[in-house]
Amino acid sequence: MKHFKSLVESYDGKLTVADRALISIVLSEPSEAIYLSSGELAAKANVHASTVVRLARKLGFEGYPDMRSSVRRDVDQNPSFSNISQQRRTSIEQGSNLANLIEAEMAAIAAVASSVSQIQIDDGAKFLANANSIYLVGRGGAAPLMAHLDRRLRRASFRVETLLNLQRRDMAERLISLKANDVVIVFGFQAPVSLPAGFEALMDHARVTGAKTISIGDTSILTARPRADLTLSISRPDQSAMQMRSGAMLVCEALAMTLANKDPERAVKGLESLERLRSDMQSSEAE
Incomplete structure (x- = not known):
């Protein structure tokens, strides 16, 4: 069943x-x-x-x-959900402190294993490996995830566009060049209203152009329509009170690592080019 x-x-x-x-x-x-x-x-x-x-x-x-x-x-x-009520009552009684936060984030990270599979990560890495351009789209609390993934992808010499907190008009201007083989990664958490402005039109435009889409978020991302080609939904026991994105950050890092493993030559060349450029810049400043 x-x-x-x-x-x-x-x-x-x-x-x-x-x-x-x-x-x-x-x-x-x-x-x-x-x-x-x-x-x-x-x-x-x-x-x-x-x-x-x-x-x-x-x-x-x-x-x-x-x-x-x-x-x-x-x-x-799923044992991680079995004591959710008691966890919340204990948290309220004891107040917020470092120990409670550590326990909550450990539970959130442990829950990733029952939420996202390596097969899904492999599928996402395949999309990214063939991408001409990768667009990261989100708002609000998705900013740290987008910044981290942007950095990891750029270091592997991928072309990345980060679209954070954009209104519909600005979003349209940035996505007008979207083409087949591009990939759009959309982030959304806690409620459908947290999705980027113009989400439905964005997903429809990606489908028409032939671009692949990946959605990353908590379980509320499952209700987003149109559906992405790949949905990475991360559960956590205290989702309704979620403040941190530890599980989602772990998934982003898994995508980047799997992508590097699939094409190690590109990853190495990207890092070598980065170091060479850094060295050249430092040399020019010294002169």
Whole structure:
């Protein structure tokens, strides 16, 4: 039987704003959602109870109890989610401190293994290896991830364009040169509204031009439509309170490392060219 997360990711129909709100709650708080009635879940998302039933049937379940059972299987098979309620209560009681932060980030990193596979990383690296240009698109909290991946790709001599916090008009001007074999990597976290401005038009434009698309984010990225060619969704036990992007940073680094392993000659040449240019610049300054 398919897991709830897998069904959300593979669903090709239309997801409404209410659907996305419900899915975000279930995926970010699975160990709590399994104890909620349809009415209670609807109240948390501020939608009508009938919306919960319609969502369950959209995803192929017989009804809400069937959907809740699927979520329960996900929780039972993923230990990182089993104690989420207790983790949050303990965090509130003890307050924020270094030990709690370390524990939370260790759990987040451990959860990456159950969220993203090496096969997916390999697929993403294949897209990037054949890219003429790579566009990194995001807003807000995605900035550190984009800066890190931008640096790693440039050091391997890839042409990278970083589009951070751009409005629709500026985004269109930067993407007008998008072509087949280019790759667009979109970052999004915590809610569909966190996606870059003009996301739907961006994805449609990439499809028309033949460019490949990769989306990276937490479980809310699964509800983004149109879907990317490859979605790297990183779960974490405390997703609804997420402040850091440790898991996503790990995935970005895995992409860069796998890409270098697939074409070590290019990676070495890129580093050699970088060092040569740095040396030349230092020499010219000394003169």
